[in-house]
Every structure is written in C-alpha cells, then in structure tokens.
Amino acid sequence: MTHRVGQFRDMIEGRRPAPPAAQLLGWKLLAIDPAVGSIEVEFLATESFLNPAGSVQGGLLGAMLDDTVGPAAMAFLGGDRMAQTLELKVSFMRPARPGRLVGRGRVVHSGREILFLEGELRDSDQRLIATATATARAVAVHSGPQQTKLA
Template identity: 55%
Template sequence: MTERKGLFWDGVEGRAPIPRAAQTLGFEFLEADIPSGTIELAFTATEAFTNPLGEVLGAFVAAMLYDTVGPALLATLGPDEFQSTLDLQVSFLRPARTGRLRGTGRVVHRNGDIAFLAGELRNPDGELIGTATATARVIPLDH
C-alpha cells in the first residue's frame, strides 16, 4: 500500500503529532475507507469533561463529533489540501458517560470544493449519543 500523505495522515500515522485539541479528546484513529468516504474513530471522555451529574458536557460531545466529521473529509484529500468547516449542527440524543466513545463519520456528498458531512457518536454499548451534520470547504494549503 502506498504511503498516504498530508496533514491528517501525517498525524494518524505518527509522522507528526496530532493536534492538541484532538489529543485532549483522546482521539484514536481506527480505520478509514477512502473510496466510500467513511472513517471510524474513538475518543476517551475523562472525568474532566463532566458536569456535576457525571455526564459528559455537550460541548465535549460536539467537539468529538466535529473531530469525526472533519477527518472523514480530510482522509479523502490530497497532501496539499485541507478543509475549513462552514457550519456544524449537533443533536444530543442521550447522556454520555466517561470512557471510550466511538465516532463514525462520512462524506455524504461533495461538489467541487464544498462537502456535506455526517457523523455519529456511540457509547461502549453501541447506543447512539449524538449526531452531527456539517458543511466544509476544501482549501489549498499554501506552502
């Protein structure tokens, strides 16, 4: 298999550090299916993410979903491309607890430099915690 290149692949394949925000979320790359535009990730929700009831704050759930839909697109891009998120909509379906959460993201449709993305976040029992949709623009990297 050819080496995949670009900011995203450099991070997940260990050639560069992953962004600090992703590190904070316990980001873990699991797999990507480039032709179908899908990605599987995991995150680790810690006690630092919780409210007084022990539930993960919605802002952290939204951040995990953001870091799911964006990488779904990033994984499909060339080494001189990146993405800029134009909007993000999140739906919270049930409370999230600490531990490992699994994200699935996909490129729903791409037309030129605009992409429509969707993602889901599930708890360790496979229950759906939240969903997100986003619109992103593919941008060239200036070197």
C-alpha cells in the same frame, strides 16, 4: 486514485502527533477508507469532561463529532486540501458518561469546494449518544506559519 499526502496522512501514519485538541479528546484512529471518505475513531471522555449533572458536556461531544467528520473529509481530500468546517449541527440522543466513545463519519456529498458530512457518536455499549451533520469547505493547505489579517 487520489495520491494521499500531507499533514493528515503523516498524523495517521504516526510521523506527526495529533493536534492538541485531538490529544485532549483522546482521538485514536480505528478505521479509514479515503476512497469513500469514511472514518471510525475513538475518544476517551475523562472525568474532567463532566458537567454539573455528571455527564459529558455537550460542547465536548460536539468537538468529538467535529473531530470525526473533519478527518473523514480530510482523508477524502487527499492531502493537498483541508476541510474547513463552515457549520456543524449536533443532535443529542442521551447523556454520555466517562469512558470510550466511538465516532463514525462520512462524506455524504462533495462538490468542487463544498462537502456535506455526517457523523455519529456511540458509547461502549453501542448506544447512540449524538449525531451531527456538517458543511465544510475544501481549502488549499499552506505550509509554514499563517498570518491572519483583521478587518
């Protein structure tokens, strides 16, 4: 069994706060199975998430799905590597209204560096709101501030 350590583990065990984006989305862990790379999380869509049509803006739903499949991959990776999203495809089934939304994500397949992920987002009535597929790269976790070089 892989030893589970790192910033993600610290966050889900309450020793570290969630990242600001997760806090904005109202991210809350409901269930997790690191061995198979599955997760269930809750989001709180607020009135400030609404578009002019009165439904939750699609980009925020995409962010919720990214914050579902990414943590599924992070749990699966065990803490010494993190999941860097390479691509995310979102399909919208119906509009979302403010309130509780539940995301379920899982690792479909993992290679040495690349992971394939799936996720779904449902409302409080269990209606399917949106689905996503994603590809992520497993990269080493670095402690300390990161320097980014521009070409």
